[in-house]
Amino acid sequence: VKAEATVAEAGERALLRRFRERIPAGPGVVVGIGDDAAAVETTPLTLVTTDSLVEGVHFRREWSPPHLLGRKALAVNLSDVAAMGGRARYATVSLALPADLTLGFLDGIYDGLLERASGSGVAIVGGNVAATGGPMVVDVTLLGDAGRSVLRRAGARAGDLVAVTGTLGGAAAGLRLLRDSVRLRAGGGLDWSGPWAHLRADDVERAVRAHLDPAPPVALGAALGGAGLVHAAIDLSDGLSGDLLHVCEESGVTAEVDAEALPIDPAAARIGEDGGLALALDGGEDYQLLLAVPEAGLPALRALAAASKAAVTVIGAFAEGGRGVSLRANGAVRPLRPASHEHFRR
Amino acid sequence: VKAEATVAEAGERALLRRFRERIPAGPGVVVGIGDDAAAVETTPLTLVTTDSLVEGVHFRREWSPPHLLGRKALAVNLSDVAAMGGRARYATVSLALPADLTLGFLDGIYDGLLERASGSGVAIVGGNVAATGGPMVVDVTLLGDAGRSVLRRAGARAGDLVAVTGTLGGAAAGLRLLRDSVRLRAGGGLDWSGPWAHLRADDVERAVRAHLDPAPPVALGAALGGAGLVHAAIDLSDGLSGDLLHVCEESGVTAEVDAEALPIDPAAARIGEDGGLALALDGGEDYQLLLAVPEAGLPALRALAAASKAAVTVIGAFAEGGRGVSLRANGAVRPLRPASHEHFRR
Numbered sequence: 001v002k003a004e005a006t007v008a009e010a011g012e013r014a015l016l017r018r019f020r021e022r023i024p025a026g027p028g029v030v031v032g033i034g035d036d037a038a039a040v041e042t043t044p045l046t047l048v049t050t051d052s053l054v055e056g057v058h059f060r061r062e063w064s065p066p067h068l069l070g071r072k073a074l075a076v077n078l079s080d081v082a083a084m085g086g087r088a089r090y091a092t093v094s095l096a097l098p099a100d101l102t103l104g105f106l107d108g109i110y111d112g113l114l115e116r117a118s119g120s121g122v123a124i125v126g127g128n129v130a131a132t133g134g135p136m137v138v139d140v141t142l143l144g145d146a147g148r149s150v151l152r153r154a155g156a157r158a159g160d161l162v163a164v165t166g167t168l169g170g171a172a173a174g175l176r177l178l179r180d181s182v183r184l185r186a187g188g189g190l191d192w193s194g195p196w197a198h199l200r201a202d203d204v205e206r207a208v209r210a211h212l213d214p215a216p217p218v219a220l221g222a223a224l225g226g227a228g229l230v231h232a233a234i235d236l237s238d239g240l241s242g243d244l245l246h247v248c249e250e251s252g253v254t255a256e257v258d259a260e261a262l263p264i265d266p267a268a269a270r271i272g273e274d275g276g277l278a279l280a281l282d283g284g285e286d287y288q289l290l291l292a293v294p295e296a297g298l299p300a301l302r303a304l305a306a307a308s309k310a311a312v313t314v315i316g317a318f319a320e321g322g323r324g325v326s327l328r329a330n331g332a333v334r335p336l337r338p339a340s341h342e343h344f345r346r
Numbered sequence: 347v348k349a350e351a352t353v354a355e356a357g358e359r360a361l362l363r364r365f366r367e368r369i370p371a372g373p374g375v376v377v378g379i380g381d382d383a384a385a386v387e388t389t390p391l392t393l394v395t396t397d398s399l400v401e402g403v404h405f406r407r408e409w410s411p412p413h414l415l416g417r418k419a420l421a422v423n424l425s426d427v428a429a430m431g432g433r434a435r436y437a438t439v440s441l442a443l444p445a446d447l448t449l450g451f452l453d454g455i456y457d458g459l460l461e462r463a464s465g466s467g468v469a470i471v472g473g474n475v476a477a478t479g480g481p482m483v484v485d486v487t488l489l490g491d492a493g494r495s496v497l498r499r500a501g502a503r504a505g506d507l508v509a510v511t512g513t514l515g516g517a518a519a520g521l522r523l524l525r526d527s528v529r530l531r532a533g534g535g536l537d538w539s540g541p542w543a544h545l546r547a548d549d550v551e552r553a554v555r556a557h558l559d560p561a562p563p564v565a566l567g568a569a570l571g572g573a574g575l576v577h578a579a580i581d582l583s584d585g586l587s588g589d590l591l592h593v594c595e596e597s598g599v600t601a602e603v604d605a606e607a608l609p610i611d612p613a614a615a616r617i618g619e620d621g622g623l624a625l626a627l628d629g630g631e632d633y634q635l636l637l638a639v640p641e642a643g644l645p646a647l648r649a650l651a652a653a654s655k656a657a658v659t660v661i662g663a664f665a666e667g668g669r670g671v672s673l674r675a676n677g678a679v680r681p682l683r684p685a686s687h688e689h690f691r692r
Contacts, residue, residue: 034499035430036430036499036579039492039496040391042388045376046385046392047384047385048384048472048489049382050485052485054442056479057479080383083382092394094397094398094487096483128398130398130403130483131400132402133481134402134478135480137485139396139440141487142383143392143489144383150376150377152381153380153381
């Protein structure tokens with residue numbers, strides 16, 4: 001069957017065969033794809049998470065080289081396992097496919113899924129394809145081994161520092177660039193003109209990649225699950241303003257964030273009207289970690305982060321008090337309301 | 347928020363809150379819904395399967411009381427775990443929801459999911475809702491404890507009997523009845539006129555329920571995983587003709603089925619032109635088990651089935667030889683080609 005053929009022309013059974021042949025068995029996989037269920041070796045405590053990408057809501061076919069779409073479908077789940085302090089092991093992939101989708105595009109999705117899986121020690125153990133009369137849905141469920149300590153959203157204490165990994169606002173800046181017709185070529189490099197032509201090419205590419213190909217700090221997450229260094233963790237998927245509020249609500253504390261301390265992505269800083277502050281606070285999809293770390297644990301956290309090539313920035317502190325998060329900016333403190341992305345309200 | 351409100355009016359966060367409040371923690375659930383991932387207690391060998399229901403392909407909103415849709419979304423996965431000889435434990439539910447879906451319908455789906463979960467010892471540990479511009483997708487991933495022996499599709503031996511549980515063709519007959527405007531009321535009972543008005547009401551209701559609310563023999567499956575009685579197993583989801591071929595191909599044997607031995611569903615027998623034979627062979631969605639059992643093990647299998655209120659019928663035997671399945675009917679033997687349902691080719 002040729003790459004230009006559609007999934008409708010190939011048929012369900014041919015699709016399943018096509019993928020099964022490509023998917024290698026991995027460590028711990030006793031029964032892989034091709035039976036009624038997979039059978040995998042598990043530790044006494046297993047992490048489970050599920051997240052999906054819906055065409056037209058989370059991605060557009062024309063924005064994303066298909067292999068990056070496959071990578072992202074796994075990455076958003078890797079981020080959740082990292083935020084629990086676990087090590088990802090096994091994934092299932094359930095696809096709802098429009099009849100006009102080409103096999104070439106679908107192969108690209110699997111290229112990306114398999115690349116991201118092998119790069120993070122994950123075996124794909126289950127696959128399901130269904131026809132749909134609507135947009136494509138890529139649904140991934142990920143299993144992981146829990147570390148010695150499971151990192152919860154609850155657990156932050158007054159006096160703990162608020163720390164984040166990586167930079168913030170890059171994915172949101174990348175989304176804006178994509179909306180303004182910036183395109184990442186499948187082979188790398190940008191197609192790029194229009195309003196942002198004055199930006200640095202490497203900043204633009206980094207931001208677009210942050211949106212299309214997020215890189216959660218999976219090694220750091222796994223290391224933190226065994227270290228007992230942090231009191232709470234969450235992955236930054238909705239946006240700092242909303243995700244930090246989750247931690248505060250679950251932990252029964254409040255938090256203050258210093259605007260000047262935020263590690264704002266360079267492209268976000270140039271695109272955003274306010275130096276990228278809103279993109280960093282509310283943009284979402286950073287897939288970095290937000291951590292509650294006691295001050296005494298900070299040097300060890302920095303060392304662990306350096307060992308897994310992640311950057312850690314302290315952006316504020318947790319404190320006693322009612323619910324809520326506040327922002328210190330220009331010498332004044334104001335409430336920081338969650339303004340995170342709401343997919344159902346646009 | 348009222349039941350007539352749409353998911354778009356409620357918003358993503360309100361939807362997640364609504365479900366999280368409803369979903370109880372279950373045995374073995376260390377961290378349930380509401381964190382980045384769930385953490386669940388697992389045995390050394392865990393079964394994993396995923397299956398989805400797509401609106402317009404697997405179901406129609408007007409055919410199915412929503413709570414039966416929720417029950418079926420879990421049941422099709424329970425069937426896979428049963429066919430591996432396992433015991434289902436934990437499920438994640440990922441929903442792609444059209445903006446016009448009412449909260450009342452969605453609540454109904456969750457009613458069914460929770461009812462089916464609690465009825466089968468399953469805890470729902472992960473939930474994801476996403477907006478979609480297209481049809482609804484209900485995607486469930488199910489984890490189970492593997493039994494002492496994992497039942498594979500491979501393993502059938504020449505001389506083993508081909509046995510099936512329950513009846514065949516009922517779900518396919520039910521689908522035809524639904525297409526001909528037979529409707530199951532949410533509170534039970536049928537709305538029913540037209541071409542099939544001469545059938546027995548209980549036969550019609552049983553067939554429609556077989557399609558809308560399948561009942562895989564989960565207790566028997568779990569019992570078989572510890573018993574070492576059968577050599578191979580598969581769940582009958584595509585249809586006997588295709589599923590038996592899978593077992594033959596994986597096991598390197600052939601099989602002959604006796605048409606007169608098939609436990610054809612009564613409604614299928616009355617609706618089908620050939621006494622329901624085609625519906626029983628190719629209809630699909632029966633969600634019963636097909637087993638390869640050595641003749642010496644048959645009495646023990648029957649006893650186990652009786653203990654879990656399942657019926658077992660011997661319909662043929664496996665034999666040496668090349669691939670393929672044949673059917674004995676009216677004193678003649680002919681090849682039985684798989685004519686199972688193909689969602690992408692209609």
